[in-house]
Amino acid sequence: MLVAQRKDFLLARLDRDRRVVAKDVAAELGVSEDSVRRDLRELAAAGLCQRVYGGALPASPAVADYGTRRAVEVDSKQRVAAAAAALIRPGSTVILDGGTTALAVTRALPAGLEATIVTHSPTVVAALAGHPSVEVYVLGGRLFRHSMVACGAAAVEAAQVVHADVFLLGVTGVHPDAGLTTGDADEAAMKRALAQRAADTYVLASTEKIGAASRFAVLPLSAVAGVITDASSQDETVRRLSADGVPVLPA
Amino acid sequence: MLVAQRKDFLLARLDRDRRVVAKDVAAELGVSEDSVRRDLRELAAAGLCQRVYGGALPASPAVADYGTRRAVEVDSKQRVAAAAAALIRPGSTVILDGGTTALAVTRALPAGLEATIVTHSPTVVAALAGHPSVEVYVLGGRLFRHSMVACGAAAVEAAQVVHADVFLLGVTGVHPDAGLTTGDADEAAMKRALAQRAADTYVLASTEKIGAASRFAVLPLSAVAGVITDASSQDETVRRLSADGVPVLPA
């Protein structure tokens, strides 16, 4: 069996079962678990699946999924979120993206922080209800259920009135060549518009994002003030980012 | 069963049942209660749920708030919400106000309803996540934490682009003389702006609202197409409303 063939098989299985268990597939295909793991690792690096302990899950949540919530790489996201929250100075204005990692940032905010947070994610808004000292500004527009954020022309327009100090950007992929990528074209446009409205853009990049690439480009890496990640500084991708002059902020 | 998958399962259960009992899930999945507790602990740490003795509840404080407030007149609100939901025709565009009764309307929507819902309440948006067939449009603006809705000049302006068939209006008081009232001036202005953008405005009036009056006027009763209430038609206030020519729709 050829490598590419085996990877196709894995992706087909992910589509069908919404999960893959390395051990089972190895037995089924008559190859070692090592090979399966290697394949899954490479597929994950390409953004085609999410690697988890024991196997892999589809890259994008299932159709009828629970909004933006996904229970993968939970503590990695937490570390990144904590580092991002530490960037927020009292009194500053911050644009907060949608997505699980951004949601984790709301959790990591110090109690009593006085700041203004602008977001296009109703989920983030709901999470900020617990921070009475934070002023919240919602960007409206058509709701993209896939990721539970407001997108589209109206949302982009609404964003034009904002002047923020920092934009905390969530993406699906951070790749030395492909730059910052995400799975939806409209979302990418929205993120781009938000990046223009902030002095500095920082990328929230939990480990599974590092080295991955999705279908739609958001921004080149040169456009951001830093990539916040808890991936090891020894990581191949992280080294390439640093070599290319992209500031990497360890979480 | 993969770890990440199990966590996803827990989140799905939280969405479906609004709670999770550690012991039950452990039995259902065939793992130890320890493992379930550990998962819940981690999810809670990531802000994806709220840990309580015996299990977990959904994360959003807004929802938790809803949980505490809904104890008031829960049946009444549900009946009113059901009657309001029945007013929504497939294919129509509806503006849905904020507040607990409006939230109850989202729960009363028939599954698979194809309609467009416009709202300025992130909480309502979050609740609509479970209705994939409904198109959602969010009105942005400054967030009023008191009632968790977007208000202010920007929100009023954003509302100007909407043309809806029905506006389901929530108020704190429905009084024969004082008309429709609410507790906040900006909220009142927002509600007024929304009423102008819909062909018909219906008032969501659970029993405790009938005969009550708050500090700020929203609209005169003559401006609405109907008051939806489950208060008895023998009720003094209801009789006066009817006598004044206000259509009262029994829930």
Added chain:
DNA sequence: AAAGAAGAACGAGGAGAAACGTGCATGCTG
């Protein structure tokens, strides 16, 4: 209504098993 006892749930810590990534040797292909 307050106090106390019984039971359930809890977090911490440890042992064992499973999965992991890496380095290296093997074998196939061009």
Added chain:
DNA sequence: CAGCATGCACGTTTCTCCTCGTTCTTCTTT
């Protein structure tokens, strides 16, 4: 022979379950 995919061995990390002592809830007793 060069290049690459593969499988094995190894040390490491992660997960699960179990035990133990603590905390919380509830029921009973006063």
